[in-house]
Amino acid sequence: MTVGGGVLIGGRYRLLDVIGQGGMGRVWRGRDETLGREVAVKELLLPPGVDGAERELLVRRLLREARAGARLDHPGIVTVHDVVEHAGAPVIVMEYVRGRSLGAVLKADGPLPVARAAAIGEAVLRALRRAHDTGIVHRDLKPDNVLLTEDRVVITDFGIAHTADATTALTRTGAVLGTPAYMAPEQLLGRPADPANDL
Template identity: 45%
Template sequence: MWRAHDLRLRRNVSIKEIQPPFRAEGADLKDARRRALREARSAGRLSHPAVISVHDLLEERGRLWIVMESLEALTLEETVGHLGHLPIHWTAWIGFQLLAGLRHAHGAGVLHRDINPGNILLTGDRVVLSDFGIAALNGDPSASTTVPISAAPSYVAPERLRGKRATPAADLWSFGASLYFAVEGRPPYEGPDALAVLGRAMAGDPAPPTKAGPLRRVLKGLLRRDPADRVTADHASRMLSEILRLEGVAVAPPRLPATRLPPGTFIV
């Protein structure tokens, strides 16, 4: 990631270089180009304060770059690392703002598929979902349905770990796991290595939260193993707004996404 300045439009930007995966015969530029185009298309069709803004996609001498808005921010992962865990009202506020962006993405037919504390940016007044590198676009036949090896199993929905297709409910599980991390100061599943974490994630529910207070009901609803039983984004948003109201934090009423998509939209 590079910090840069757009001379034509006179604005600061961030430039993300897409690193191609290496195979036995060398760099896989075709795969890198496909991933870069998917990320740019996914984020580029969204316009919401809680979603990173993408300005352009560049290719120069076989190197690929995504130009996006420049943010002075810490990730949720870094913030919790500094503070240990976040207070209930902070976590609820972060969740409420982030969920508005996620509902906007789902309303536009975009699944993120890799929500985790490292992809959630916190600025002075914004919560921003970034890194749409493995997002799935409605109708994109090139989008893989497998979970990438780089994904942290603590934040991947159980049905995705079992090889099921990505759905909005799977994004909501990852969203809930990120809120769990924020308020508890630890991921939903822990272990000495990724394989141990994966085994625990496949075997059962996360340990009950101990610091979440009124957020426990939200986390329980989001982290249900059966996606059919998981709370909806609308329901979660209403619960978060009620917690904030009781905590004395004023937020705008939850709004429905502008578009209602037909059943089967997210089958990729």
């Protein structure tokens, strides 16, 4: 599914402009017309040539992200507000976090002062503790998935999160999900997801 700016989805969320894009999704800054607030809207991007089985897998993965995010209530984890269907695929509506990713900050400003790096690390650890206590492992924690605001550090993109109670595999045999440069060796070897992978 691909949508354009200005489109109203779910009867209330207006897409305004693209704020991020990854291999599996595009994130829009949007407006909740019912409540009059900014939101982030993540749509599923299907690669060309995706067959029915692969499409179903990707849709289930996006729904898993929404469910994982909805279970987490912590100021250091982006809040999921809603999941709506548009053009036959689910779309996740989340809190809009006004700030920059840690990856963008590092690219623009270079290394952080030690005290700031430690404070960010401590905030990420608190958020991860909540996720892990809830039985959720992020599996793709990297600077681009950590958002920085004036007063918050927020983890986002639980797109490949693993839940301890997951009963179905959502990857193809031999597929590695995540960003290799930030993966634990155990994850690269295909071992079961564990909180240590995030740490």
